[in-house]
Amino acid sequence: MANISSGHAVFAPVHPIGRRLGTTEYSCCPKVKGPHVTRDVLSIENLHVSYRGVKAVNNLSFEVPAGQMTCIIGPNGSGKSTTLKATLGLVEASHGKVRFFDQHVDAVRKRIGYVPQRSTTDWDFPINVFDTVLLGTYPNLKLFQRPGQLEREIARRALMRVHMEEFADRQISDLSGGQQQRVFIARALAQRADILMLDEPLMGIDATSEANIIEVLTELCDSGCTVVMVHHDLSTIEQYFDHIIMVNQHLIAQGPVSETLTATNLTATFGANLLGLPE
Template sequence: MEESLVVKDLTVSYSNKIAIKNLDISVDSGKLIGIIGPNGSGKSTFVKSVLGLVPKDSGEVQIFGKSIDKIRKNIAYIPQRSNIDWNFPILVKDTVIQGTYPKLGLFSRPKEKEKTRAMEALRKVGMEEFADKQIGELSGGQQQRVFLARSLAQNADIFFMDEPFVGIDIHSEEVIIKILKELRDQGKTLFVIHHDLTKVKDYFDDLILVNGGLVAAGPVSEVFTPDLMEKTFNAPLAVLKNMGGKLS
């Protein structure tokens, strides 16, 4: 199986404080992967450094055997909702059609084909009736579905999503995870920063456990264990169970 992501000796720091240290990992393609860890553990930093959005102190990153600059147009990224300016005056349909931009030429504009693809993506996430709404008028779950539609319009091969299920309604979460699993079944690779331990076994094939570096990575059945979760969260099992985690 082809490796979708290979990271070697990744170290990232902010203001001389190390956020990620000496992280090494390789991940096969065609999987839905959860990135788990406590607040401030470096989950978002890991993803942003992989994508070249924050500088690395050291390390090498390859996606499908290529550097990020050579494959960026095939990568979809959905940041945390709190990092998005929802007051920006843009319509839902225009937000989604932005997903087609990476594969257009430098001075090309979206044509009918791209507009059709954007509407198909909106229909896929159940948001076509909101196409002419300003994105700030939507609920949190609706906004997240629109950004997923933008990624679908991009027709990416690998997806990175930062806390997509935070602050959204149950219906939107069900729509999103259903689509993510369908993408996985189509051979896409998806990385999802996640915090709800109760959903881990239902949602993911593999896990990456992070706390200032790599704690463990592998299939959920092997990694979602009491010992490794205690090590990841620096908390006793009783506390983790109170968080809702049903550990094997």
């Protein structure tokens, strides 16, 4: 289990009816520019991951388009979270190629924000909300540099963006699950990354926190960022996301939600017993 200040954690928004809310006056995540811009900001080729000889991910390949909200869905044990961690080097892949912005992850790690599952974090780590968010600025500091006035302002505005500024001095262990997740989103905003990778950020949180998180993430995409989220709620996919990746250890389907979220693909992903399939 990672503590809140660990490197894994540091790699470390909802409009009720949907999409494209416009940008705010403060963009935590600048548009992707320069020679490394590609249509697909993340590409995975033939990824294999095994645990104790059992394959968790088998020959998985997909691409993530720039500037969109992408979800990864699949049944329990399908390798969704493992795939996310393998792209970041948090679990070891036995085979495969992962490229962010057409480069190895180590070359662009500062451009990648990561929000882990709540269940993998030690919430008893003694740190308050503001300092947790301030950790997000560290990847952009020089060696031995301490956060200054600029970084503290970035952290303050990130907290405001998720409506958690009044809790700045509160111990993070004293917050509700939804509040804790909003703080982790704020920390990712403070990093000012070009792509955010989120592992089940909406799992088990209150409706207000979910609405706020989706609103913030949508606005980030409008400003040029890319969001990749492991997601579990099939009923909100069309409302929240542009692009979908459907997996069950290997790729089932990928593409725009409007074209890919079909009964055929859902059955192939989850099995024939899944109810309530769209036509």
